[in-house]
Amino acid sequence: MTAPGTLYGLGVGPGDPELITLKALRLLRACPVLAWPAPEEGPSLARSIVEEHLPGGQTEIAIRMPMSVARFPAQEVYDRAADEMAGHLSAGRDVAVLCEGDPFFYGSFMYLFGRMVDRFPVHVVPGVSSMMACSAVLDAPLAARNDVLTVLPAPIEENRLEAALATADAAAILKLGRHFAKVRAVLDRLGLAGRARYVERATMGEQQRILPVAAVDPEAVPYFSMILVHARGAAWTL
């Protein structure tokens, strides 16, 4: 009987191809099978990040997600991808799933992880997350000393967002997209807009944009954007 392959969740970093780790790069090149998330049509961001590092000749599995936010089509897409990966793993072939940022920090990898962890060896390689990338390109510490840092997905209810932001020392607001206008209204009510900065596609070269929150067009906010808030100000001198 063939020993099963290992499923790797590879954090490939926030966008700059140079922000991949040595470990993820080694496994990326060594695995005979790669899988990557992508929209229903068009290129995969995760694959584009590592494209320059690919040796060629690997089997690739595209996990294409329909735009619809309904759960059931998404479940089917992950079920199908899991079946295809299971075929390779059962035959002894390692499979690497490419994950933007870090696999376990709000990543869709967990849906595959949940389907595979009881059946095959799984190994997760942590990556540089977009949150740390945003902080670096903003030239501003994310959290310091005994700051409480709150990480808030923008789709949560407005009341909860407001309550969390009212008490946080520092906050990162993720997954902005069509929720930007709601988030900005909350920041305005709390008097925090001046302490907040908006970053789009951090470390992605010429696609990166940094703006004051007041200058952002709410109709043109991509999913890969983030707001960092330093509620206590720039208190980074000892």
Add this chain to the structure above:
Amino acid sequence: MTAPGTLYGLGVGPGDPELITLKALRLLRACPVLAWPAPEEGPSLARSIVEEHLPGGQTEIAIRMPMSVARFPAQEVYDRAADEMAGHLSAGRDVAVLCEGDPFFYGSFMYLFGRMVDRFPVHVVPGVSSMMACSAVLDAPLAARNDVLTVLPAPIEENRLEAALATADAAAILKLGRHFAKVRAVLDRLGLAGRARYVERATMGEQQRILPVAAVDPEAVPYFSMILVHARGAAWTL
């Protein structure tokens, strides 16, 4: 007049030397001057992470911090290090400060950053943080979907810790050290101890330890340890 050098804050990752990024490795090797934090006596963790990658022949600045938690000796240590680095930068030599994990995620780099950013070019290279490393070695997603993730330094007041943990979907509690007993008492009161796991020196080879919170000896908890709490349970199937 010589153009000034650049001060780099290099995230070197959580401990495994293979979890450094290609970018940090390139700059680490290219900078003529390295600076690294260390205790008053003994080796530097940040330097030990990158030791195998060093080409030799670089000037090194040790930033040795006394055990005392008093502010004024610490200020003097950073002032002296900043002066020494300023000498190199003014002479056109780039200086790389080695930072465990990510430079701007609770890192001491910010104290040097605050002293230098108005005088010299500064560039921060984000790194894999210990929080992502702990999540990876625990084989458990840190935050999923619309979870609110709260990052709590253990030294904060017990009341504040309890209020934050009572409402978080997921939490990371950092800088445990001598604050472990207080943290465990709060987790016990909230009924969260069974949903919390303790990790020591994640990705640091044989030094890594993973324990249920109940099994930890509060007298033997190092600074480089963390508790991750999944208050809503392991809800990582779609």
